[in-house]
Amino acid sequence: MRVLIQLRSSQRTRSALASAAPAAGLAESLTPAAPGLIVDATYEPVEIPAPQAPEPGANPFALNQPMEFSFARSAVTHVVRGEIADATVSETISALMVSDPDVVGVFSDPVIESMVCPKQPVGNHKDVAKRLDVSYLENRGMDGRNVKLAIVDSGINKAHLESLGRKPKLDTGKSWNPPKVTGKPGRHPVDHGTMCAFDAGIAAPKATLLDYALLLAPPSGPKVMSGYLSDGVLGYSKLLRLIRDTAPGRRRMVVSNSWGMFSPSWDFPPGHPGNYSDNPAHPFNVIVASLERQGADILFAAGNCGRSPCIDGRCDFKRNQRAICGANSHPKVLSVGGIDTKRRLIGYSSRGPGRLAADKPDISSYTEFAGSRVYPGSDGGTSAACPVAAGVVAAVRSKYSAAKVPPAKLRGLIRKTAADLGEPGYDHDRGWGAINPRPLAEELAKVN
Amino acid sequence: MLTVACDPSRASLEAIKADLGLSDDEVDASFGSVEIDPEEHRYAILVEESAIGRVGGKAGVKGPFANPPIEPFGPPPD
Numbered sequence: 173m174r175v176l177i178q179l180r181s182s183q184r185t186r187s188a189l190a191s192a193a194p195a196a197g198l199a200e201s202l203t204p205a206a207p208g209l210i211v212d213a214t215y216e217p218v219e220i221p222a223p224q225a226p227e228p229g230a231n232p233f234a235l236n237q238p239m240e241f242s243f244a245r246s247a248v249t250h251v252v253r254g255e256i257a258d259a260t261v262s263e264t265i266s267a268l269m270v271s272d273p274d275v276v277g278v279f280s281d282p283v284i285e286s287m288v289c290p291k292q293p294v295g296n297h298k299d300v301a302k303r304l305d306v307s308y309l310e311n312r313g314m315d316g317r318n319v320k321l322a323i324v325d326s327g328i329n330k331a332h333l334e335s336l337g338r339k340p341k342l343d344t345g346k347s348w349n350p351p352k353v354t355g356k357p358g359r360h361p362v363d364h365g366t367m368c369a370f371d372a373g374i375a376a377p378k379a380t381l382l383d384y385a386l387l388l389a390p391p392s393g394p395k396v397m398s399g400y401l402s403d404g405v406l407g408y409s410k411l412l413r414l415i416r417d418t419a420p421g422r423r424r425m426v427v428s429n430s431w432g433m434f435s436p437s438w439d440f441p442p443g444h445p446g447n448y449s450d451n452p453a454h455p456f457n458v459i460v461a462s463l464e465r466q467g468a469d470i471l472f473a474a475g476n477c478g479r480s481p482c483i484d485g486r487c488d489f490k491r492n493q494r495a496i497c498g499a500n501s502h503p504k505v506l507s508v509g510g511i512d513t514k515r516r517l518i519g520y521s522s523r524g525p526g527r528l529a530a531d532k533p534d535i536s537s538y539t540e541f542a543g544s545r546v547y548p549g550s551d552g553g554t555s556a557a558c559p560v561a562a563g564v565v566a567a568v569r570s571k572y573s574a575a576k577v578p579p580a581k582l583r584g585l586i587r588k589t590a591a592d593l594g595e596p597g598y599d600h601d602r603g604w605g606a607i608n609p610r611p612l613a614e615e616l617a618k619v620n
Numbered sequence: 621m622l623t624v625a626c627d628p629s630r631a632s633l634e635a636i637k638a639d640l641g642l643s644d645d646e647v648d649a650s651f652g653s654v655e656i657d658p659e660e661h662r663y664a665i666l667v668e669e670s671a672i673g674r675v676g677g678k679a680g681v682k683g684p685f686a687n688p689p690i691e692p693f694g695p696p697p698d
Contacts, residue, residue, distance in 0.1 A: 325692065326692060351650035351651070352650070364692045364694045367694070386690075387690070387691070387692055399689070399690050400687050400688070400689055400690065401621075401686070401687050401688055401689075401690055402621055402651060402664075402666055402687045404690065405621070405654055405656060405664050406651060406652075406654055408656075409654040409655055409656065412655065412658070413655075416658065430692055430693050430694070431690050431691060431692045431693060432690060432691075432693060433688050433689075433690060433691075434691055438686075438688035438689055439686045439688050440685075440686045445682075445683075446683060446684050446685045446686050447685075447686060448685065448686045448688060451685075453682070454685050454686070455621055455623050455656050455662075455664040455683075455685055458623075458656045458657050458662065459654075459656040459657070459664075461657075462656060462657045462658065462659070465659075473693045475693055476693050476696050482696075483696075484693075484696035484697070485696065485697060486691065486696075486697070520696055547694075547695055549695065550695060551695075552694065552695030552696070553692075553693045553694045553695050553696060554693045555692055555693040555694045555695070556694075556695075558693075
């Protein structure tokens with residue numbers, strides 16, 4: 173944990189501050205009291221003027237009144253920056269406060285970072301490919317070959333992908349339409365599902381796509397792309413049958429899902445036995461677990477209900493409601509948040525904790541780049557981030573079947589090898605960090 | 621949505637309708653009976669709301685469960 177240590181003015185502190193290396197001087201005097209503290213010698217101690225009480229007995233720190241400050245040498249304090257190992261935070265701070273009379277306080281030093289609300293693409297799919305070390309993967313035969321990659325979405329238009337120079341393999345026989353949807357797999361209108369297929373193909377150009385046009389199920393309202401969760405149950409039952417019909421040693425199936433609920437009002441409330449968002453017993457959450465149990469790698473977009481002003485206008489979660497819910501927060505899936513190609517957090521990417529599992533999203537992946545040309549600007553939303561990550565999973569699955577590396581183990585390695593972003597370690601914006609294919613491949617090679 | 625735990629030999633929609641006393645009008649035939657957990661032998665069906673009260677408490681039956689609409693998380697609309 174990063175900290176700021178505030179020191180009062182004393183003979184000792186003044187002497188250190190007057191030396192040629194003030195931070196080092198102060199570090200030397202602090203660390204005997206707190207061996208777990210590492211002072212940042214590159215951070216020049218900062219003088220903090222002393223707020224003055226407006227009258228005797230008043231609170232000098234009250235912000236809702238005019239404030240006066242003293243810059244007198246005897247009144248000012250100084251802050252230095254340091255780091256304390258997470259496991260020893262409490263005892264180190266206690267030791268400092270108790271044994272060093274010059275320590276006024278120890279404060280947190282959180283990461284600050286602007287999030288981005290891109291209006292234009294940040295880079296393109298080739299930049300994503302570089303971030304994913306696609307060449308490294310391809311040179312080792314990890315390109316999605318022999319892997320079934322189901323895009324559970326609004327349907328794929330294969331001709332559009334071909335017009336962009338791709339040569340996608342698509343198995344129409346193993347694809348699926350919901351009842352009453354008449355379009356043919358691979359020949360659906362160019363829309364969201366085609367974007368997802370393109371983005372999955374960045375890392376897994378040789379995967380066999382399965383077109384699961386879930387979101388074309390006839391809606392009850394004016395929206396063209398939507399469906400009902402029951403259609404998801406039906407679609408997943410087909411995937412479950414498909415994987416069970418495959419010999420256990422040959423199972424390589426990745427399922428990418430860039431959809432979810434935008435409003436809790438569409439669900440029974442949490443605690444109701446029929447609830448979906450918080451209830452592992454809901455049929456869809458059961459069948460997701462069932463499919464994973466058979467060896468499928470399942471990824472869900474975290475959602476677009478992050479922070480204002482970037483938040484998706486369709487979101488209807490209240491401030492204190494967890495937006496990563498239902499299968500998007502399932503412990504047996506990878507929940508994927510969004511970063512741009514400069515690895516900056518996308519402001520609309522839904523924040524954890526998740527509902528079915530708290531540490532969601534698991535990881536971040538790339539979005540808001542020029543790619544599929546399905547939309548005028550970017551391939552965007554956590555909708556793009558999810559299939560980008562799914563493509564990486566499909567790429568490594570070319571070499572490592574689910575029998576060799578079960579889905580839970582692969583998820584663990586993906587989290588372990590992610591490039592840490594933001595706060596050190598896990599955080600509820602970016603998860604464990606950016607999906608990091610090269611270290612992932614190296615780690616897989618070690619365990620196999 | 622309801623789920624039914626039953627022997628696989630009684631897992632067809634026709635068998636489930638017969639066992640639960642549901643009429644043709646009360647179930648969604650296009651959805652059918654969908655296996656959600658092969659190890660637990662549990663199947664999902666879609667049932668009219670009016671029939672839920674009658675079958676909801678029967679042995680092996682759970683639900684009703686929410687069937688919310690779902691949408692893509694594509695590029696947020698302007």
